[in-house]
Amino acid sequence: MKSEDLIVGIDLGTTFSLVAYADERAPQVIRDPDGEARIPSVLSFTADGRVTVGWEARRQAVANPSHTVYSIKRLMGLGIEDLKDELPHLTYRVVPGQRDTIKIDVNGELLTPEEISALVLRELKARAERHFGFEVRRAVVTVPAYFDDSQRQATRDAARIAGLDVVRIVNEPTAAALAYGIGVRAGPTDRPPGASLPIGDKTQCTGESSYGPAAGDGSTIAVYDLGGGTFDVSILRLSKDVFEVAATSGDTHLGGDDLDRCIIALVQKEAREQHGLDIETPSSKQALRTLAEEVKIRLSAQRTATIELDLGAGRLCRRTITRDEFEAMIAPFVERTIECCRRALVDAKLGPADMDQVVLVGGSTRIPLVRRRVEEFFGRGPYTALNPDEVVALGAAVQGQILAGRRADALLLDVTPLSLGIETMGGAMGKLIMRNTRIPCQATEQFTTFVDGQTSVRINVLQGERELAADCRSLATFDLSGIPPMPAGIPKIEVQLLIDANGILNVTAREHRSGKAASIQVIPSHGLTREEVGRIEAESIRFARQDMAAHRLIDLRNQVEFDTHKTEQTLARHGRLLADEERTALEEGIRVLRELAKKTGDAEKLHAALDRFGKMTERLANLAIAQTLREDKAAGASSSGART
Amino acid sequence: MANGGRATAHPSPTAAPAKCATCESLQLAAPACTDCHELLAHVQGADYFELFGLPRTYDLDPSDLSARRLAISRNIHPDRFANSPAEMQSLSLRLSAAVNKAFDVLKEPHQRAAYLLELAGGKSAAEDKRVPPDLLGQVMLLREEIEEAKSSRDEAAIGRIRESVTRQAEQTQARIAILCRGLSSAGEQSKDELRVQLNAMKYFTNLMEQLGPSPVGRESLTQGGRTA
Numbered sequence: 001m002k003s004e005d006l007i008v009g010i011d012l013g014t015t016f017s018l019v020a021y022a023d024e025r026a027p028q029v030i031r032d033p034d035g036e037a038r039i040p041s042v043l044s045f046t047a048d049g050r051v052t053v054g055w056e057a058r059r060q061a062v063a064n065p066s067h068t069v070y071s072i073k074r075l076m077g078l079g080i081e082d083l084k085d086e087l088p089h090l091t092y093r094v095v096p097g098q099r100d101t102i103k104i105d106v107n108g109e110l111l112t113p114e115e116i117s118a119l120v121l122r123e124l125k126a127r128a129e130r131h132f133g134f135e136v137r138r139a140v141v142t143v144p145a146y147f148d149d150s151q152r153q154a155t156r157d158a159a160r161i162a163g164l165d166v167v168r169i170v171n172e173p174t175a176a177a178l179a180y181g182i183g184v185r186a187g188p189t190d191r192p193p194g195a196s197l198p199i200g201d202k203t204q205c206t207g208e209s210s211y212g213p214a215a216g217d218g219s220t221i222a223v224y225d226l227g228g229g230t231f232d233v234s235i236l237r238l239s240k241d242v243f244e245v246a247a248t249s250g251d252t253h254l255g256g257d258d259l260d261r262c263i264i265a266l267v268q269k270e271a272r273e274q275h276g277l278d279i280e281t282p283s284s285k286q287a288l289r290t291l292a293e294e295v296k297i298r299l300s301a302q303r304t305a306t307i308e309l310d311l312g313a314g315r316l317c318r319r320t321i322t323r324d325e326f327e328a329m330i331a332p333f334v335e336r337t338i339e340c341c342r343r344a345l346v347d348a349k350l351g352p353a354d355m356d357q358v359v360l361v362g363g364s365t366r367i368p369l370v371r372r373r374v375e376e377f378f379g380r381g382p383y384t385a386l387n388p389d390e391v392v393a394l395g396a397a398v399q400g401q402i403l404a405g406r407r408a409d410a411l412l413l414d415v416t417p418l419s420l421g422i423e424t425m426g427g428a429m430g431k432l433i434m435r436n437t438r439i440p441c442q443a444t445e446q447f448t449t450f451v452d453g454q455t456s457v458r459i460n461v462l463q464g465e466r467e468l469a470a471d472c473r474s475l476a477t478f479d480l481s482g483i484p485p486m487p488a489g490i491p492k493i494e495v496q497l498l499i500d501a502n503g504i505l506n507v508t509a510r511e512h513r514s515g516k517a518a519s520i521q522v523i524p525s526h527g528l529t530r531e532e533v534g535r536i537e538a539e540s541i542r543f544a545r546q547d548m549a550a551h552r553l554i555d556l557r558n559q560v561e562f563d564t565h566k567t568e569q570t571l572a573r574h575g576r577l578l579a580d581e582e583r584t585a586l587e588e589g590i591r592v593l594r595e596l597a598k599k600t601g602d603a604e605k606l607h608a609a610l611d612r613f614g615k616m617t618e619r620l621a622n623l624a625i626a627q628t629l630r631e632d633k634a635a636g637a638s639s640s641g642a643r644t
Numbered sequence: 645m646a647n648g649g650r651a652t653a654h655p656s657p658t659a660a661p662a663k664c665a666t667c668e669s670l671q672l673a674a675p676a677c678t679d680c681h682e683l684l685a686h687v688q689g690a691d692y693f694e695l696f697g698l699p700r701t702y703d704l705d706p707s708d709l710s711a712r713r714l715a716i717s718r719n720i721h722p723d724r725f726a727n728s729p730a731e732m733q734s735l736s737l738r739l740s741a742a743v744n745k746a747f748d749v750l751k752e753p754h755q756r757a758a759y760l761l762e763l764a765g766g767k768s769a770a771e772d773k774r775v776p777p778d779l780l781g782q783v784m785l786l787r788e789e790i791e792e793a794k795s796s797r798d799e800a801a802i803g804r805i806r807e808s809v810t811r812q813a814e815q816t817q818a819r820i821a822i823l824c825r826g827l828s829s830a831g832e833q834s835k836d837e838l839r840v841q842l843n844a845m846k847y848f849t850n851l852m853e854q855l856g857p858s859p860v861g862r863e864s865l866t867q868g869g870r871t872a
Contacts (some may be wrong), residue, residue: 241718442741
């Protein structure tokens, strides 16, 4: 595959992230040498400014709790007010940023969630580049279906900072449906091969025949996606080549993290009762977080699991948790997901019994209670042929293939999850686009002025279902300026709101009487301005240059190793062709170059030295080639002589 | 977006089906044609029926309308233009949004009727605001009954109210259908009645919303276009 044909699929998860691609055969996730596809979305910052991403960072979490950043997805595109319930659970420091944004304090350096997320994306990009051996620039990135405009923009900005061109933002449940629908073969670690959804012909769901585009027409599926931090449910209609979302619902702060917190709260209470101790230090909080996650996972397979936390000074907090107890704790969260399912069905004007399949996505769907409740609600067993951790990335890769123009047999039609409107006089929410409207979609609204000669109008764009503007989320304020001065009420400013295929809002405005396009300044409420993204991107290019310099140094050192070794071999074989001083000078040259390669951090200096060394070896190389040619000729002559 | 005035660019608006070359290219070919600006202007100026190559009539087959929308979407969706110049991408985005908007209006019987009234000219139902004389009092009573039934969780009562509202909504929609069919030759009087009935329909829709989803699942009203 060539670089320009490739659009990778990225599942940027709360807990784990993956990168995948699709070729002529099938979509596949890119694994590390150990066969692991998941990269933990965890970053560890050291005091000297280095950052590690992934498994290593996850392992260091307890040792380096306040400089380990995790679950950044739950902070994307949100303000400090939105996060007041979330922040007390985090072991790293979050401070208010400009407008209603936040920043992460890492060793005194303040980073936006977009910049943190970009570091995870960079790691995924690097993994793909190692796999292909060329630069990967274009990607499809998935987001929870219920992400609002700010959260989507923040994700896109993060990718831009990471040097990725986001060709499309795709909703996670939709991506999963796409992976199932086109019949992705299950991986080696999964259940039986052939994971195609039985569309139409229900006998097609197993065996080789299910591979490739599914045939038939018209089935309805529910995708239940409970991940590390977010929950989505989407109702889709599938026909032979169209994947159409009928309705979606969800909660962007409901996932495995919340279930872990039930266990954490229980152990904290226990520690207070047993030892009169509060678990407060960042490292014991972090240790508890890790243990809670382990216990949660164990309870999916076992009836009981025990947590043991060393509180220091020989005090041990020990607590055995039964599955029943765990289920009682998490039941309210599971019920919230079921409530979302109910809402999505109402919006789709369907009932639970209308579903032909229920697909489970996300690591948290391994929890027995979750499976049981989903089964009870929909009245049918869930379909789980593909690995719930990998299916979203696979679907994103397929969408990448479609967008690259290499696949024309599937079309995704999605919806906007939240109603969009404008703050009207008196602080009400005037809805212009209803939730679950098919995207791309548009709405136009007329505005006018209230004062004679007024040349600008400010519009507050909202997203949400509530009646009052104050209860909805403000996406941005748009300052329309350049309106020709006219008496009050005379200008007719037509504002067009357009939601694109990414679920992201675009606004244009025109003054009708003058025909002038009004200029718009967008002030995002919870994200970065275009200028801020541009600045960070420029800075990250500078960092990328530093990275490149580091790479260059490594390459040069390898070259030194190779060249000096080769010269030593040639010296051993043909050294007698040189004068003694020449030979000594070369031996000294080898020693000096190796010394420099070991010590210097200056790639330019090393490059120059390597160049000089190359010139020094020229005479020896020429003599060696001549000698070899002579020897070959002699050998050739003798062998030809032998033949005659 | 569309109005009677601009529709004159496409003569014989009531003839069936529209035979505009651009319409056909919209349905059959990707808009990678040479005249894509013309295409955008056409889509934004055309009436919703023309857009789908349908005659301007109340009675349409919802599944046929869906099939036509899909056929168009296959050709113009932004996913098909990810590698195209920015201008083409923007065009495909705007075209798709316009087609989706048109579909949403045509698929709902009462919105379709309101749109037909708009095309016929004169005041819209929303501008008119009049309703049948005894409706408001009846709606107020029903609202109270619903509140009461809901607070006492009287499922049987909710069911009864839902049945009664559904029946009235169906009767109203049937009357709307008859009025729409005669719209081309209609005088002011039947246009007036259509406005009144459309406004009444809005009240019934709100009442259905207040009642919440039917436990049965699929709602009959959404497919009600041809049952009238």
